[in-house]
Amino acid sequence: MFNIFPLKGSLEHVKGFYCDGVSVGLKPNGANDVAFIRSDVLCDVEAVFTTNQFQAAPIVHFKRYPENFQTNFLLINAKNANAMTGRKGIEDIDTLFASLRATYPALQNPIMSSTGVIGYRLNQEKIAQSFSKFDFEAKNSDGAARAIMTTDSFKKELCLRVEPENGTPFHLGAICKGAGMINPAMATMLCFIVTDAALPKADAKEALSYAVEHSFNAASVDGDTSTNDTVLLLSNGQSGGYDKEAFKEALALLTKHLALEIVRDGEGATKLVAFEITGAATSEEAKKVAKALSNSLLVKTALFGEDPNWGRIASTIGASGVTCNDETLEIKYDDVLVFNNTQRELDKEREMKAAAIMKQPSYTIHCDLGIGSGTFTAYGCDLGHQYVTINADYRS
Template identity: 35%
Template sequence: MKSICGIAGVEAAGMKEGKYGLALIRAAGAGAAVFTQNKARAPVIDLMAERMRKGRIEGIIANSGCANAYTGRRGLSDAIEMAEIGGDALGSDPNRIGVASTGVIGRYLDLELIHRQAGELTPVHSEDAELQAARAIMTTDLVEKHALFSGEGFSVAGIAKGSGMIAPNMATMLGFLYTDADISDKKLQESLKIAVRRSFNRIVVDGDVSTNDCVFLTATGEAGKIKRKDLEDTLTKACISLAQSIARDGEGATKLIEVAVCGARNEGDAEKIAKTVVTSPLVKTAVYGQDPNWGRVVAAAGYAGVDFEIPDLSLWIGTGEEKTPLVQKGEITADLVAAKAAMRGDTVVFTIDLDSGSAEATAWGCDLTEKYVEINGKYTT
């Protein structure tokens, strides 16, 4: 299970008291970050967007239970103080501490609690410490989320949280990624943007864009110089793994939905269709009910805003030898019995071929169940 604490120079700690958790991660090096595109973003996001321009980071302090979002000047002041708490706890310059918050919007941080919790935590390099940090940032998550992938002489690892309020444009998620590669902060930022586009920006639980999404990436440099493309490929694999874990753990979800689009004129077109299909409530509910109503998939593809010829479209459900054709070049070929059987597992895969080009993209989501309504109908009460 060990991921971030499998990277040399990374230490972690975490604790959870009811719904209020705190995680500390110590690791110094070149830094990069991406943030939510929601205009109502939390003050901590404004603070971090400014500070991360310096391209250096030495640690993370992250709390759960309170998003510190839509909290105005006090929220910004509290985020600054939280960085100071993290700096004291990690023995670093507060200006080089990444700060992240997740939880209820419109509530102020309990800084006294955060200060006390930080004083009780000692980051160490161990699997148990990493597990505690991953649990500390969870809100409605049911499972911890870890990833570890190896490249040519280096590794990339990460932990993340996210279960609801998940949509492209970052998803309510926090992600903390680490690599032992030696690479400049500029190249690190470029690689992170590409990896996030092909992973966290392609997951949908409910279509709501969070106020607090952020992903931080630290390169400790312990493994020496590497090629940027090698880092980009390995980082993308790690981000996709974490993104799939978030989608699979969607609030109330019972199934992961994967939509792979190929034969598009460009990657952007393929991405639009894939994300539109996994966002569709009608597709989500059909998957939950194991109803092979494949017309909902075609309909969603049709309103995605992409120029392609509907008579050229082909659609399959399932994978490998179990892949069942539903539409071939506009002709209905659906075996509804086989299609329903393909929906019985915990993962449902749709493949759409537009026959318009050679570009492709994949997006992930989850089914929509009564449990989602129950969780969010009583989120603060």
């Protein structure tokens, strides 16, 4: 048995970790744009990266380290993805870390992560200015969370305190960013998770894989997969506490909360919708349907228009390539039945009830394929005019 409690803030509650965010002029109006996270001691590292074949320089740099390496420092910048910059982009990271060692000599196997515009080399001069501005003893998770934002309309962070019934408490804290270029093909955002749990390396990989699969990998805003998607889990063991089941559940709760915050903050989004699939032939087929629905532009625009057009749902299911049959299919918006074999036409009463549900900021579209026992839930949002406005002038 164990208890899990949310705490206000995020990284500042996790023992042995420090963080800060500062402005060096990458963003306008003096907003924070460079951040760090460091640990008093070396941390084990577990990571999941984008499936995009054009992986950004920070990911390539990370993969140069030997397997099971440890680190004590993470540097993050906004406004520049350092993607599609070739070998020079990787060399720029090495140059920055060589400069950072003059300010922070304890640096070991540092990691860099970047977000922003693709195709431009880092402004090394500006980013290097952050090294003299950082307070390396700070626990400024608010500043760090704001520094990594791009088109985000709000910061995204969470800390959970885990109290095993007969053990030492431990913490998991995280900051993340994401609002656009979000597709369920690994994260499509940046997320940095730290824990003071005495986490075994093998358990870390298992827990992170499970958590990502049911959170970030189940989230979609616009169906586009970034070059920089990263989820990092750093564990320093400083609490001395650990419980395998408690940690796995807490990490899953943490990542699901942050994934839903990303979808809720989808560029111009007004709706957060869960696509809950049951009765599929297999769980893999359920996942295929759920992700097809969360990515469909026709479905997304129907959500924006608050139009209970179940035909778009059914069409997307049929086009997904899974085993399905219109005689066994059932579609509900929350608890309102909009389609099954005996009620194929949406009468006025049910349409009014479904339309009322679609006016809510969040709801569930449940699709029972009636074929087998496979289940999966994906999360998506609507797509409206503001998305086009934001992305039409993204570089500005």
